[in-house]
Each structure stands twice: as structure tokens, then as C-alpha cells.
Amino acid sequence: MPENSGGADAQSRDEKHYLSFEGRFGELLPIVLLNILLTIVTLGIFRFWAKNRVRRYLWSKLRLLDEPFEYLGTGMELFLGFLIVFFLVLLPLGGLLFYGQYLIQTLRIGTGLTIMLSVYMIFFFLYGVAIYRMRRYQMSRTSWRGIRGGQTQSSLKYGGLFFILTILRVITFGIATPYVANKLWKWEVNNKRFGTGKFDYQEDSGGLWGPFFASIGLAVAAYIAFIILYIFVADLTEGAWTIDMEALQRGDFSDFGLGVYAIFAFYLLFLLTFNIFVLISFNIYQVALLRHLTNHTQYENMLFEINVSAWKYLGFTIVNILIIFFSLGLADPFVQMRWVRFYADHLTLIGVPDFEHISQTVLEKPRFGEGLADAFDIG
């Protein structure tokens, strides 16, 4: 299929394309199983290569316009990145924390607390830095048609932005969340590159506030409903809640079973269903956020569009959570694959970039990039 260069004509501007994903559970499973085995045998060291194998597989199964993506990273890069961060950041800061703890234990509380708080502030700042460095590393290791991605600007700047915006969220009790999410995305996307082409995002957070407050409203309503329900049930079953304290003190455990277990079970159930309701409430905002951020992102006049209903997205999220929960985190690669498939199923690319004018990136590849992210257990 010949490709139009200089795709400026109206027809190609409306062309729709889709990602196609061929990854299969049956193919990923042996990769993951070997990963788990070798990670245990090496007391965790193999995890860097394990991550790499999964990424290489997933990227290679994703295609656009019949051509695959490619992941060019290596496990060694991840490992060395971690070593560097370990010796230059973790050890010194960890040492300071230890020292601060020691000071507190030996009653030099003022100094000890100051040291510990400062270290936590530094960690907090480094968290944002870690996110950006990881993005840059992964962008630079992603290629399509041999052209690599990139992420410009200093990760320290992003770290600072992240730091300030998170504080903003805290002091506004979370109300600033849509603004923060939009601003961070804007910063990241406008610095994102593929070859010499630029990604672009100009939207403000306007459209997010409706869904956000709808979510909050729903969550508050759920909370109130649960309080009422709790009071009602507690009242109704008054007898079952009493524990005979005196009997316990005598060492008489015969009555122990029902009362305490019932309370425990009810509390757990309450917590579980409440969390599910909060999740469902905020799904409204989450799906709106996904649509908002994606649909206003562009790459060289190519538009993106996510088409997914709130219910579908909710189901998708819940299944992901269940998978992670019941596999104790071991099945994370399968959740990664679900995400890739999600984008293949729901993302439309509208228009075609002018490939003739997009060349290989001149950005330097960072040599490492995920040391901090690994240390903070991000991604």
C-alpha cells in the first residue's frame, strides 16, 4: 500500500488507523513463569531482566500500519541504573535516616526529626524525578520504523513541578486533583517526541471538573449511606456485639468466637464494600480523565481518540485489581498486556503524520533511567 508523502490532502486527514495487538496469554505465560523462577533463584536480581523480557515481548506484538513497535532496552541497563542509584542515592540517604532514628532513640529528638524530615522531603522530590526519568528511558527505547521516541527537558524540573503540585493537592484536600493531572500531562506531552516530530497538548482542565465533582458527590453519598447502614445493622443486632470482658480476663475463651469474629467480619465487609463504592464513584472521573487527556493529545496533526464506556472501563479496572490482588502481584505482566490490548481495542488514530518530514531523533539516548523508579517501586 503506497504511502502518501506530504499528507496534507483532506482525505488522509480523516483516515482512521488502529493499533493491532497479537499478544496472547499462552505466549506470555512461559515468559512470566521463567521470570518468576529465576527471580527467586537470584534473590531478586533477575527482576531487571525479567521486566525487560516482558517489555520486549509486548512491544513486538503491537503493530501500527502493519509495522511493529520495538523495545530496545536491556536488562543490564536497568540493573546498572539501579546500582548507580543504590550507591549514590539510597545508601547515603538511608544512612542519614538511620542516623536520624538513632538520634531520636537517644533523645536528641529535635535534630533527629529534622534530619528524617529532610530526607523524606528529598525522597518525595525524587519520586517525581523518578517518574520522568523512567518515561524518558522508555520513550528512548521505543522505536517504530526504526525511529526512536524521546522526552526532552530536565527530570529535575519535572520533579520540582510534581513536588509543588502534590503539595497543592494536599492543601486543597484533593480538590486540585484534576488541575494537577492536566498540568502534569501537559508538561510531559509537550516534551514528548517521536523522531523529530512533536506531541502536542494544549487543553486546560475545564472539562474535568464536572465528572470530578460528580465522583466526589457519589462517594460522599456512598459514605453517608454506609454510616446509616452501619448504625442500622449495629442497632438491629445489638446482642451479638457484646464481648464478655470479664470472662476474657479470667482466661475463659469459650464465648470468644461469635462476638469478636462477627465484629471483625462485619468491619472487613464494610471496608471492602465501601472501597468498592469509592472505586465505582471515582471511575466516572477516571474514565473522563482518560478521554480528556487522550482526545486532546496530538502528534504532528494526527489526533487520538479513546472510545470506551464508563462501565467497560470500570469492569476493566476491577478485573485488573482482582488479578493483582489474588496473584500477590506476580501476574502484573498480564495486567500490562491487558493495558496494551485495551489501547489496541479502544484507541483510534485519526489522520496520518507527514512521515516524509519526520526524521530520526537527534536527542541523545539516556544511558540509564529507571534506577530511581526501581528503588521507589514505580512501574
Add this chain to the structure above:
Amino acid sequence: MRSEVQPGYYSDGASAIRHNVRVIFKNEMIEIQTESGRHIDVWFYRDLELVSNSRQGGLVTMKTLATEGARLTLTGDNIAETLQYFAPAVLKKEPGRSIRKPLVITAVTVAIMGLLILVYPVLTRFAANLVPTSWEREYGRDTVAFWEQHWPVCTNKKGIAALEKMSDRLVAQEQFPYRPNIQVLNFGMVNAFAAPGGEVVLFRGLIEKAGSAEEVAGILAHELGHVTHRHPIKGAIDAIGLSIFLQSFGGDVGGFAAQITALSNSRKNESEADETAIRILKSAHISPSGLKDFFDSISKDADSTISGFPTLLSSHPKTEDRAEMVRRSLEQSAITTAILTEAEWQDLKAICPQSDQDEVTESEENPIE
């Protein structure tokens, strides 16, 4: 049925545009030409690497090690057979699915880890020796001071005198890097511990529980065993080392291994302290049976609450085993003399003030630290 000419897409890695090309399969290489036959490039089979094999779409994308960025996607109908004939090795290495490289990485890692494990005890001993004695003493004093805040030192003069008589006789039997400082704290727990720098702490509960002065002497000798081997500071360095290297290096798996190792080292230390205790007691002509009696009495208590605590997760060897080890040493007993007179023993029992005692709490395991 294989073809020697295949259609495909080609991008050169310098620009994102792709070209429709003809790929001619020759003996050692493929030649890439434009649709009109103009030569673009030549790729040798030995340099080819698979980027992606789309079995569904019948597309195979490759690159060459000789040129960075260039990509070739073969779109023909029978491309699999063609490749199988001309360059079978290419299709075998699918991204993320190799097994050889992971196994090599694992082997090398395990070998290096094995080496580090061998070297580790030497390193911790070296690190422990680097710590100046004054630091150790200060650390030990700080540790005890922390406990003293809640549970003050017992200061009854006669009790202290009895304690000193007992400890002097034991301390004289052994070489210590620093002079041990033994104190009793007013806490009902049945326990004792040694902190770095020679600080030994016995709790009031232990002295109350003991049936004779020989039992207390046995425990004191055990703690002195920790002091002479410098277990407390070594244990601290060990814990730091394990938590740094295994835990933060190795993520979750490493953390778990760190816990198990720390507990194993702790058990080794306890056994070593037990052996040293027996040696100290014997050379002081005190019967080690007191120590055994004490183990017997706490193992009886443990049976009535939680028993069968898995040894692997315990910081101390099984109390029954410790009692057995002491019992075996009794066979060779020589002449022994009492460590304290009956009056002195009563004085020791009264070392702590009787009035402001806290709740007597007995831990289920009653380990002697």
C-alpha cells in the same frame, strides 16, 4: 513453496517514511530494491535479527546489525517458508522469549552471590573491628538508657553487692574487650540481654522466676558469652548489612531472604553464647545445672501456651535443645561451689523495690537474649 523475490516495506532509520520494496533472496544475503529495480541495500543473513513475527498477519519485520534504524517488513504470502529455507536462524529468536540469555545471567548472578556469601562473614567481622570501642560503649549505654527511661535501675545496696560478687567471679574467667557493666532493671518480663559495649541487663522478672542463684549465674554467664564474642555489635552490623544488601537490592524476595538469614545468624550466636556460658561456669566451679534448670522451667511454660513455633522463624534455638546441650555437659562435672550464700541470694532477689512493680507480663516464648 519458496520464492526468491518477496514484496516488503522498508524504512532507512533516518526518516520515518516507508518505501515499497522488492526483496531478492540470494545465497548469503538479501538485496533490497525499489519496485522499479533500483538498488537500495544489501543485508547479510548472518546480520539479520527478528523484530517481530506476526503469525496472524503473515508479516515478518527484521533489522540488520550492520545498519542502525533500518527496518524491513516482508509482506508476501509464503514468507515463513522462504525465510525457513534461506535464513532459518532468524525466526528462532523472538523478542522476550529467549531462554539461553536468562540462564546465563542467572548462572553468573548466582556465582557472584555465592562468592559474596562466602566473603560476607569476613566483611562483617572486619566492619565490627573498625568500630571504635568508645563508639560501641556509647551505643550500648544509649540503648540501655532508652530502657531505663521506663524501667529504672534497681539500686538496693545489698542486692548490688550480691550481684557484684556473682558477676566478679564469672567475669574473672574470661577475656573481655571491655569491662562488662551488669545492671538489673525493674521490669517484670522474664528476660535479659546484652547490648554493645559490654552492657548487660537483667530484668527483675528473671530474678524472681529463677529458683536458685545458680540459675541466674547461668543466664549471666550466657550474656557474658555474648559480650566476649561481641555479638551485639556484630549483630547490629549484620542487620544493617543484610537490610541494605539483601533487602533493598533484592526487592521482596531479597527481603524475605534477609529475614531468614538474620534469624539463622541469631540462632548461631545463641548457641555460641550457651557454649561459652558452660565454659565460664565450669572454670568458675559453678554447676551448669542451674542454667539447665532455668531452660526446663521456661520450656514448661511455653508448652502451656504456644508450642511448636517453627525453628526457622525463631531467633533462638529450641529451648529443649538448649537444655539438652547443657545436660550433656553435666556428665563431666567436677567439683563445684555455691555462687552465693542463702542470705546473699535473698539479697539479690530483693534488689528491686517491691512497691512500684509493674504488671508481670510473661512472653510466650521467654527467649533469653
